[in-house]
Amino acid sequence: MSESIKIDIWSDIACPWCYIGKRKFETGAAAFAEQAGANAPEVTIEYHSFELAPDTPVDFDGDEVEFLSTHKGMPAEQVRGLLDNVSSIAKATGLDYNYDILKHTNTVKAHQLLHYAKAHGKQLETKERLLKAYFTEGRHVGRIEDLADLAAEIGLDRDDVVRSLTADEYLGDVRADQAQGHEYGIQGVPFFVIDGKYGVSGAQEAAAFAQILDQVWMERQMEDEGATA
Template identity: 65%
Template sequence: MSDSNSSPAAPAAIKVDVWSDIACPWCFIGKRKFEAGAAGFDGQVEVEYHSFELSPDTPVDFEGNEAEFLATHKGLSVEQAQGMLDNVGGIARSVGLAYDFDAMHHTNTVKAHQLIHYAKARGAQLDMNERLLAAYFEQGRHLGRTEVLADIAAEAGFDRDDVVRSLEADEYLADVRADQAQAQAFGINGVPFFVFEGKYGVSGAQDPATFRQVLDTVAAEKAGLSSVEVAQ
C-alpha cells in the first residue's frame, strides 16, 4: 500500500534523439529553435545527440573558404554559395547565434563526433555538443585537429592527455558508426533530425511552436489523453 501522503509520481521525461553534424549550420539553428520550443513545454525532456556526417569525404584540411566548399559540394557558383551563407547567417542571428563564415575551417568531423561520445560516456554530452558547435561556427576553431579538440575538452574540465589518447586510438569510432547505421535504418538522409519517443520524426530547423506541439502531443499520448482533451 502506498503512503497516502506521498505525492503522485512525476511524468516520465520525453526522450528526444537528435541526429546532427558539427559542420551543419542548420543543426545549431535547429538546436536553438528546439530549445525555445522545449522551454515552453510543461514537462521534462531528455535529449541525446547522435552522430551524422554530411560530408564524410571532406579532408581534415580543406583548401578554401566555406563559400568555395559549398560551391563545389552543391555545384553552384561561389557567388550563389555566398548568398546562401549570407541568408543562413541572418537566420542564425535571429536565434542569437553569431556565425563567422570567414573564420570557419571546413573540415572532416569524425573526430569531433568521437569527442561528443567521449563526453557522453562521462555524462557531459550536451555541454560538449554545444561547445563544439560554438567553436566551429562562431569561434573559427579547427575541429578536425586532435590538439584543438583536446583543448576544448580541457576547457570543459576533461583530462587533455586522456582525450588525446582516446581520439588517436579511435576509441569511440564504433559508436559514431553505430549512430550512422541507426540513421540509415530510420531513413534519415539530412540533419538536424529529431526523433520523439522513438516514433515521431521531425526534420529540419522547425519553428519553436512546431517542436512544442510535438512535445505536447507525445506527452498527451503518454498520459493517455485524447487530442480533444489536450485542446481543452
C-alpha cells in the same frame, strides 16, 4: 513528475541548420515546460552522429565559399547568397555565424569526442562548445589536439581525450549511429526522434517542437489513465 521524454537528435558539427535547430528546439522545450507547469516531464537529449561530407579533408585549404563551390559544384555568388541567408536566420535565433574565419574540416573526430563526452556525462556541453567553436569562433574541430583543447575547457581530461581520439576508441559508436540513421531513412540533418516514435526533420520553429512535446505528454497521460481505468 512523469517519466522523461527522450529526444534523439542526428546532426553534424558542420551543419548550420543543426545549430539553428538546436536553439529552436531548446526554445520550444522551454515553452513546453513553462506551459505544462510543475508536472511537466523532464526532456532528455542524446546526440547521434551524422557526417554531411565524410570525404572532407581534415585541413581544407580554402574558405567555406571555395569548399561549396568546388566540392558541390555551386557558383560562388550563389554560395555567398546562401551563406548570407543562413547567417540571417541564425542571427534571429541568437547565433552569430562567422563564415569569414570558419575552418571547414572533417568531423569524424568531433563525433568521436561527442561519444566520449556522453560516456563522461558531458555530451550536451560538448555539443554546444563544438558548434560555437566552429560557426562563431573559427576554431578547428577536426584535429585531435584542437578538439582536446576544447574538451578541456568544459572539464574533460585533455590527455585522456587525446588518447581516446588517437585510438579511435568511439569510432564504432559513430558508425553505429550512422547505421541506425540509415535504417530510419535519415538523409539530412538535423533529424529529431521524439520519444522513439515521432520523426521531425529540419530546423522547425520552436512552436512546432513545443506542440509535439505537448502531444507526446498528453498521449502519455491518456495511456496512464487507460491503464488505471
